[in-house]
Amino acid sequence: MSTTLTTVQQPTVLRSSEPASSRNGENDPVLQGIARGDRNGTLKLRGIPSFSDPVAKRQWIREHMAAVFRYFGKQGYVEGTSGHISVRDPIIPDHFWMNPFAMHFSLIKASDMVLVDSQGYVVEGGNQAMINEAGFWIHSEVHHARPDIMAVAHAHSQYGRAWSAFGKPIEMLDQDTCNLYGKISVYDDHGGVALAQEEGRAIANALGKESMVCILQNHGLISCGTTVDEAAFLFYDLDRACHTQLLVEAAAANGLEKKVIPHNIAQYSANSMQSAHNFYNEFQPEFNLIVAESKGEVLQ
Template sequence: MLDSVKRTSVYQPEQLGLRFPEMPDFKSPEEQRLHLKKRLVAACRAFAQQGFDYGFAGHLTVRDPERPHLYWTNPMCVHFAQVRLSNLILVDHEGRVVEGDYAVNRAGFVLHAAVHEAHPDIVSMCHAHTEYGTAFAALGQPLLPISQDAAAFYEDHVVIGDEAGKVAVEVKGGHRVANAFAGVKAAIHQNHGLLTASRHGIESAAFWFIALERCCKQQLLIAASGQTPRLVPPDKARYSREHVGSDYIGWLHFQPIYEHLVATQPDMFT
């Protein structure tokens, strides 16, 4: 008989004593801040590994645990592969850098600050100019539930048509995009690309961005085949989303990515 373990997901082991990632318990805001900043750096490095870089485009943010009106983000004009603890910047909703030596990406500030300000429950957000996500965004269509992985986004993402194709450097444009993020974890911004948000943390936002890019690629591949896919039925798509599409599952998926980066890129935390 298995020992009883309180679980929030079916993926958590029922047996006691097995090695499995556990949510951290912080003793101070300083400890939590360091934890979040390390995961933000790792998320940037993961984006580099995925080939999500495109010049200075792309921005990842996470709220400060003690000052929720401020958020940490990657510095302007620093490659994802070169982001480290020492060059992260802390920014307010007006785009003013309050800690750090680098400038903030104007488009990143406009989009992310608007989302963070409009949705106090959103603690982290990711955006990058990716190959498949950008191509898919040109269609102005939602993802289809073509697979278990795609079902994770079923009824949990939106297509944003406002400001489509217009560079987000005006604050009002950021507010129009932010309005669409109520209650969903991802958005496809027409003629622009992908955005993900998390009420949990940077790990979840980063993993679901990686997953969304993969799903866009897969749907484009199916479209290129000329064949009509068999979709996951709505009831089964919702069932899969509930079990494999949560913020917790996004966090869990990111754990092996983080551990691999820690083992292979020791310069991250310098």
């Protein structure tokens, strides 16, 4: 277990006297614009931490992946052996970490993570367990197409699956959905279970160069992030948006008029929230709760 993360983290506030290495995100206007500190400006929000030791970063990645899986388990994103998350390894960039095949998300610990190479084969350095092959084809193609992305999350959530049947994007129906404005794409095809590289490549192409989330027609949702924390928050945000869209469409079908947020307001809201540091921070309350609820087991 990492000795630095055995207790609940307090990631929200730092003082200017702290070392520069811990002050990531202090110059991010989006992150610093969402909270108010002291009059002198010495209190700043923490964003994504940096690491001088790649081994420590690797352990941090596995701990946060495990917490995300347990969070997904709490949200009901488990569907048999489906669902997977990958994060690019900080030491060997063409390798990445994935969850073991057929292990319930709610039981996963940091030590359960599997390290795979660029061809999806399990290698030394992590848990010696099999992975989901469909997950490899989806994730490897996204990682290949988007070197800016460190983490990819995919699951068959109920509301995501339901809305995906329409093969349509979601509308900006509420303030929270504006977190995703301009960052959503739709894969409006379905080639069956992704057991071939071509299907993974088609999903990566649909995601494009700018989107951070994608609705996979007749399939589910996929999200990306600079951190696994960001990918988790965006996945949850998209699934909630799909739920909202379904509820609103049902009400509108019965004669109620829906109001969609205008593009300029949606863009304004997006500009106020879209930041890798901010979306990382959005997940930290859940991370802390998972650590507390598991009594630190998730970090082992």
